Amino acid sequence: SPLSSAEESSYGLGGDRDPLASQAPSLDPPYGEPSGGESQPGTPLLGPITGLSIQETIAMSPELDTYVLTKKVKEVLTDNNLGQRLFGESILGLTQGSVSDLLARPKPWQKLSLKGREPFVRMQFWLQDPQKVEKLMDMKRLEKKAYLKRRHSSLSDSRSVDGGLAGPDYLQSASPQHQRRTQLYQKKVRVVLGPEEKEALKRAYQEKPYPSPKTIEELASQLNLKTSTVINWFHNYRSRIRRELFIEEIQAAGSAAAAKAGEGDSCDGTESDSTVEGHHGRHRGAPDNMEVRVEAGVSGGSPAQRNCTTSGSVGPVSSSNCNLFSLPEAGLSRSAPSSHTSTPARNHRDNTLRRKKAANLDNIIHRLEKAAGKEDPSEWEF
DNA sequence: TGTGAGTCAATACG
DNA sequence: CGTATTGACTCACA
Numbered sequence: 238s239p240l241s242s243a244e245e246s247s248y249g250l251g252g253d254r255d256p257l258a259s260q261a262p263s264l265d266p267p268y269g270e271p272s273g274g275e276s277q278p279g280t281p282l283l284g285p286i287t288g289l290s291i292q293e294t295i296a297m298s299p300e301l302d303t304y305v306l307t308k309k310v311k312e313v314l315t316d317n318n319l320g321q322r323l324f325g326e327s328i329l330g331l332t333q334g335s336v337s338d339l340l341a342r343p344k345p346w347q348k349l350s351l352k353g354r355e356p357f358v359r360m361q362f363w364l365q366d367p368q369k370v371e372k373l374m375d376m377k378r379l380e381k382k383a384y385l386k387r388r389h390s391s392l393s394d395s396r397s398v399d400g401g402l403a404g405p406d407y408l409q410s411a412s413p414q415h416q417r418r419t420q421l422y423q424k425k426v427r428v429v430l431g432p433e434e435k436e437a438l439k440r441a442y443q444e445k446p447y448p449s450p451k452t453i454e455e456l457a458s459q460l461n462l463k464t465s466t467v468i469n470w471f472h473n474y475r476s477r478i479r480r481e482l483f484i485e486e487i488q489a490a491g492s493a494a495a496a497k498a499g500e501g502d503s504c505d506g507t508e509s510d511s512t513v514e515g516h517h518g519r520h521r522g523a524p525d526n527m528e529v530r531v532e533a534g535v536s537g538g539s540p541a542q543r544n545c546t547t548s549g550s551v552g553p554v555s556s557s558n559c560n561l562f563s564l565p566e567a568g569l570s571r572s573a574p575s576s577h578t579s580t581p582a583r584n585h586r587d588n589t590l591r592r593k594k595a596a597n598l599d600n601i602i603h604r605l606e607k608a609a610g611k612e613d614p615s616e617w618e619f
Numbered sequence: 620t621g622t623g624a625g626t627c628a629a630t631a632c633g
Numbered sequence: 634c635g636t637a638t639t640g641a642c643t644c645a646c647a
Contacts, residue, residue: 320634320635320636321635321636322635322636331625331626331627332626332627332628333628333635333636333637334626334627334628334629334636334637334638334639335625335626335627335628336636337635337636337637337638338626338637338638338639341636341637344624349624350623350624350625350645352624352625352644353624353625356625424629425628425629425641426629427628427629427630427639427640427641428640428641429629429630429631429639429640430639430640447621447622450620450621465640465641466640466641468621469639469640469641469642470639470640472621472622472623472640472641473639473640473641475622475623476622476623476624476625477639479623
């Protein structure tokens with residue numbers, strides 16, 4: 238809501254944190270953005286035509302089918318050999334990783350915040366642009382040219398190892414707005430949790446999705462991790478599991494009635510094209526051991542997530558959850574394709590299942606407790 | 620202060 | 634190389 242003026246400076250829409258925009262040849266972040274002026278009431282335009290600001294455009298945007306949208310985008314990109322990085326940085330104003338994530342598991346439109354809808358609106362506009370491919374290809378060429386140029390000069394310039402650390406140099410000058418100013422760009426080492434640590438955290442999550450500070454401390458010391466790492470892990474895990482549930486909803490709603498999506502998913506991998514339709518390519522692993530599946534559900538009173546197309550989003554109680562009750566089923570980590578057991582501990586699937594069910598219940602309880610504080614049922618948020 | 624939503628950016632993977 | 638994953642961080646909000 239306050240997207241309006243708030244985060245102008247760097248993040249959000251005014252976004253000029255875009256490395257490419259400021260330095261490289263011309264690449265403006267997303268579409269319009271002519272007003273070079275630092276964010277200001279000016280506000281960037283999204284479409285060439287509309288004279289609306291991005292936020293206005295987004296706010297008015299009709300419901301988009303994020304699943305279909307991303308599918309088309311992926312199609313166009315791959316068909317034309319255009320990478321996510323280029324697309325993300327020049328069209329969406331996002332990094333490659335974010336684009337990958339967005340394209341792989343888009344959240345349903347209704348579950349997106351105003352800000353979260355922005356990338357999708359941009360995708361929509363992009364798809365409508367008859368010259369989308371040409372434009373991107375042009376930028377690709379420009380980049381390559383610039384790259385070769387840099388490379389050439391630095392090579393002949395004796396410094397083979399360009400003075401500035403590896404990586405696209407336009408990224409170096411770009412400031413993530415925070416710790417960058419630190420001395421000599423400390424690469425920021427990423428903590429990588431070991432399999433057993435994750436295993437332990439997942440187990441803890443199963444018992445208590447929302448651990449108390451005390452529990453977190455304990456976990457941290459037991460696993461020899463920083464408290465913040467444990468906290469972050471829980472935040473991320475919860476959030477990612479939630480997203481998987483959303484995706485299940487889409488799939489359930491999409492292919493609902495018909496052949497109830499069961500287990501075997503086989504199916505082509507190249508996609509069919511119809512609209513909704515479940516997306517089978519299952520193996521897009523969810524965070525490791527968490528593969529959520531809709532169990533039964535469908536037929537029941539399932540509100541059938543009126544996601545795509547129609548709008549009948551009338552539902553008084555914003556429900557969405559009969560799927561909350563679906564439980565995750567032990568999944569396999571990608572590292573162990575064949576028969577489970579990527580980790581020793583995974584023998585009894587029953588126990589695991591039971592625990593996951595418990596975790597889901599805890600989750601539900603947690604939400605109910607929060608909702609309990611609200612009188613009007615319409616305020617209940619699950 | 621804690622949480623969800625969005626992202627970033629390092630790095631694992633192919 | 635390009636893509637996928639994921640710990641950490643920023644924000645808005647209650």
